[in-house]
Amino acid sequence: MTARSQTSLRRKALALSLHAVACVALGGALFVPPALHAREAAMPAAREDWLELRLAGVPAGYILERADGAKTHVESKMVLNRMGSKVEISSATTFDEDADGRLRSLTTQASTSRDKSTLTLTVGKDELTLESQAGGKSYTTKQPLTAPLYGPRGARALSRARLAAPGDVLKYSTFVPEAGSVAQVTRTMLRRETIKVGARDVDARVVTEISSAMPVPSTLWLDADARVVRQEQRSPFGLVELSPGTAALRAVVEAGAELPDDTYSNAVARSNVRLPRPRDVERVVLRLELKNPEAGLPDLSGPNQRVIEKSDRHVVFEVTRPNTPDDAQSPREDAQYVNPTAVLQSDHADVARLAAQLKRPGASRWQQARVLQDWVSENMQFDAGVAMVSASEVVRDRRGTCVAYAVLLTSLARALEIPSRMVFGYVYAANMWGGHAWTEIRIGDDWVPIDAAMYAPGVADAARFAIVRLAEKQGAGTDQAALAQLFGNERIRVLSYAIDGRTIDVADGAKAYAIDGDVYRNAPLGLVVRKSADASFVKLDAMYPDTTVVGVRDAQGRETTLHQGAASVVELREDGLAAYLKEKGYAAPMQALRVAGRPALLATKVDAGKKTATTAIAFRDGEDLWLVRTDGDDGERRVRAAAQGVELAAPAAAVVAR
Structure with missing residues (x-):
């Protein structure tokens, strides 16, 4: 498999949920403030306490805690x-507290990919010293x-002392x-509530918890010693639950959780309209x-984003694609955005070496x-098993x-003294809005978005x-709270979008497509599909990770489907269609051949193991890459017939064009 695999329409859609897995779904368990899992100060060193993590009802993780004197x-x-893809996210943290439960230091080693990173915190009289290590490099910052910061034992003691009756409130600070x-x-x-914990009844205090690092509330059930015997928290992938477990969890978790089929689809937002050539969209409300x-x-609000209306429950805002920048230089005060960090390692020898190879003497900053x-x-090659990475x-x-694409692009830019930062947010693809990461670079007074994963040449x-825009001193999980608010x-x-200089308003409740007998019309896409009288239209409302726009099922039950996706840098070249199919x-x-007046290529692949053949026709429309495909015998005839029924014109307004 080559780097072009990132352009697989299905895999591109998968990339959109991974950041939510790493920064949000785990927020209710692995990434909550450590005080949740506090234990007795006098706990014997040999004692182990296990908590089982269930996601959408499925065992997906564990937390193991051991106490050793002042250390947890x-x-x-x-x-x-x-x-x-197998996604593994792990951490191991040691907390050191004084006799009053105040944090003196901590060391954590975390991994969301192949390598591990280390963070060491030292608490001084009036400042914190953070040392991050990744890829053989060390980075130190001050806060x-x-x-006072409390560790696990201290937070537990505070909870036991101050949460005695309904309405009691405890506030404290910790380090995440x-x-x-x-x-x-x-x-x-x-x-207070009596609950079953194994074979015993526990008189538990039911507590809500909100952290500035994870504003989605948790519900905790604390026993008489303020130990957590149950926890529940909403996540994009279903309910996150913690409950007591045993050492047998390790083997169960290592095998990997198989979540329900709709788990990931539930973590993205269906779009009310299919956008034509989404990588060409100039403005959207x-x-x-x-x-x-x-x-x-x-x-x-922020660069290229303007809030128009806002209440406690909703916000209306406009996003504008900036113009291609000129050769203006960034102000000197942007030097902070060329500094290396533990994630954006622009000073790493391998990053610096590659940047030097890619440097073009005499080129402007934008070029x-x-x-x-x-x-x-x-x-780059897409790999859904690699989450946050240095x-x-x-x-x-x-x-x-997409996170790895943005990390590398941002780091290379910084290595060449181009002020840049990572951005986390949402992107449109495959009839939905899902989590994504990209890069912004500073040109003159403007921050200009540039994306290597959901590729469009230039802005x-x-x-x-x-x-979230990742600032120079922030860690990989910084502002996961803002992400958790939405995912x-x-x-x-x-509400409206603009493409090719034309604005198209989308009426509330307007259908993106209409069917008139044997004709399917999708006005926003400028798409018309015609079928034979004995066939039927299927997959009319498919969404992530299915990229089907419309399908046709013949009288024998065989389906031919039409897919929409974005072309990559490779596929935009003259031989791009051949490269994509290969x-x-x-x-x-x-x-x-030609489809809808565009040059196209037809090809077949055979799965020898399954003894099946797939035939497909690929063609492009601007930045869009379209695919007509079918499985089984007589595939070439059927896919040709389906392609002949496809018409693609300039997109028309769903309701009003202005």
């Missing part, structure tokens, strides 16, 4: 088998200390390693509404950024999700919006 060791792990920052925790006692407003809305974008897009690992392995499209808790509606396993010779 917490090991956590989650393993997901996700549509053909002010404005309030995954965010690399201090978090404020608020616990409020609701009631969106209405974002929370299903549950308890967590609140993040601030969606140089475009060279980097094309190289990353062409030479630049030293990406430059070595050249694989990962990134407006069919996206930013939630799985959003409804997103396109990468997908289709064999030569390939037959040239």
Whole structure:
């Protein structure tokens, strides 16, 4: 498989949920403030306490805690088998507290990919010292200390002392390693309740908890010693639950959890309209509404984003694609955005070496950024099993999700003194809005988005919006709170969009397509599909990870489907269609033809093991790559017949064009 595999339409869609897995779904368990799992100060060193993590009702992870005098060791792990990829996210943290339970230091080792990173925190009199290590490099930063920080034992003692009756409130500060920052925790006692824990009845205090690092509330059941005997928290992938477990969890978790088929689809937002050539969209106005407003809305204003209307439950905002920048230089005060970090390792030898190879003498800042974008897009390989990752690992392995693409592009830009930062947010693809990561570079006074994963040559499209912009001192998990506010808790509606200089309004409740007998019409896409009288239309509302726009089922029950996706840097070249089909396993010779007035290629691939053949026709429309495919015998005749029924014109307004 080559780097072109990143353009697989299905795999591109899979990339959109991985950041949510790493930063949000685990937020209710692995990444919550460590005080949740506090134990007795006098706990024997040999004692082990296990908590089972269940996601959407499926055992998916564990937390193991051991106490050793003033130190508490917490090991956590989650393993997901996700549509053909195995995702492992683990951490091991040691907390050192004084006699009053105040944190003196901690060391955590975490892994969301092949390599591990280490963070060491030392608490001084009035400041915190953080040392991060990754890829053989070390980075040190300072943060002010404005309030005492409590570790697991201290937080447990506070909870036992101050949460005695309904209405009691406890507030304290702790340090969250995954965010690399201090978090404020608020616990409020609701009631007392007797629950079953194994074979025994436990008189538990039921407590709600909100952390500034994870604003989605948790419900905790604390026993008489303030140990957590149950926890529940909403996540984009279903309910996250913690309950007592045993050492047998380790083997269960290592095998990997198989989540229900709809788990990942539930973590993205269906679009009310299919956008034509989404990588070419110049402007979009969106209405974002929370299903549950308890967590609140993040601030969606910022570069190229303007809030038009906002309430506690919804926000209407505009995203604009900026013009191609000129050769203006960035101000000197942007030097912070060329500094290396533990993730954006622009000073790593391998990153610096590659950047030097890609440097173009005499190129403007924007021209140089475009060279980097094309190289990353062409030479990276999509891998859903690699989540958050440092630049030293990406430059070595050249694989990962959209996060890895953004890490490498941003790091290469910084290595060449181009101010840049990572952005986390949403992007449109395959009839939905899902989590994504990309890069912004500073040109003159403007921040310009550029994307190597959801590729468009040059300035990134407006069919996206930013939630978090990673600042120079922030860790990989910073602002996961803002992400948690939205993922799985959003409804997103396109109110209008602009493409080719024309604005198209989308009426509330308007259908994206209409069927008139044997004719399917999708006005926003400018698409018409005609079928024979004995066939039927199917898969009319498919969504992530299915990229089907419309399908046709013949009288024998055989389906031919039409798919829409974005072309890569490779596929935009003259021989791009052949490269795409070859990468997908289709064999030569390939037959040239035309579909909807566009040049196209027809090819077939055979699965020898399954003894089945797949025939497909690929063609492009601007940045869009279209695929007509069918399985089984007589595939060439059927796919040709289906392609002859496809018409693709300039997109028409669903309701009003202005």
